[in-house]
Amino acid sequence: MATITSNNACPDFGPSVKVLKSTGQLRELQTVLRDVETSRSDFVFCADRLIRLVVEEGLNQLPYSPLSVTTPTGYGYDGITFEKGNCGVSIMRSGEAMEQGLRDCCRSIRIGKILIQSEADTREAKVYYAKFPQDIEGRKVLLMYPILSSGNTAIQAVQVLKEHGVKESNILLLSLFVTPHALQTVTEEHPEMTILTSEIHPHVPVHFGQKYFGTD
DSSP: OOOOOOOOOOOOOOTTEEEOOOOHHHHHHHHHHHOTTOOHHHHHHHHHHHHHHHHHHHHHTSOEEEEEEEOTTSOEEEEEEEOSOEEEEEEETGGGGGHHHHHHHOTTOEEEEEEEEEOTTTOOEEEEEEEOOTTGGGSEEEEEOSEESSSHHHHHHHHHHHHTTOOGGGEEEEEEEEOHHHHHHHHHHOTTSEEEEEEEOSSOOTTHHHHHHTOO
16 A cells, blocks of 8 residues: 655644645645646646535535425434525636636535736736625635735735625635745735635645646
8 A cells, every 4th residue: 555645744824724634535636736747638627626625625614504404205304504695706817717616516606706917027916807796795705716826816815805895704715735935924914814725835836727728
């Protein structure tokens, strides 16, 4: 049996940072997405699988209420239902890769978009476009951005959401790969936001967006 070694070693960023439990399946997906020899079709297939895992765990972080239902055989069942008032926001363009994974789990969820690009000379993140549900200030927001390298883009996106009335504690950032540097930067700037990722590693697949959309 092969031994799987985890390279997730990182400082403790506190309870607001959550990492998926490392499994053989998860590590294989992470490996395929990093491999320079991976074809685009295999890349998209594995990326979509990893996105689904992160989204599913993200949904586990949302609030729910008790719900009692009657089964087809007439028996009662005490279950739960997710509370209404959730939405997704993707940071364009790479964040759009995660939209379908969210819709596959929540068919009617509303999704907004933010376009942020870095200035060529200063590398400062600048907002070019933002469109959200009108009542976003009262919603839990699943902010989607697959790769956190520096953290600058995510910081700016959260600031835009806060300017639209969203509470920082109501934002859950879903990311596939993050660097320790980005985590430290983002959590220092927005300590009340929750971050969920599949892996924390100093080297992340920054080619993700280009490979996924075929623009590499």
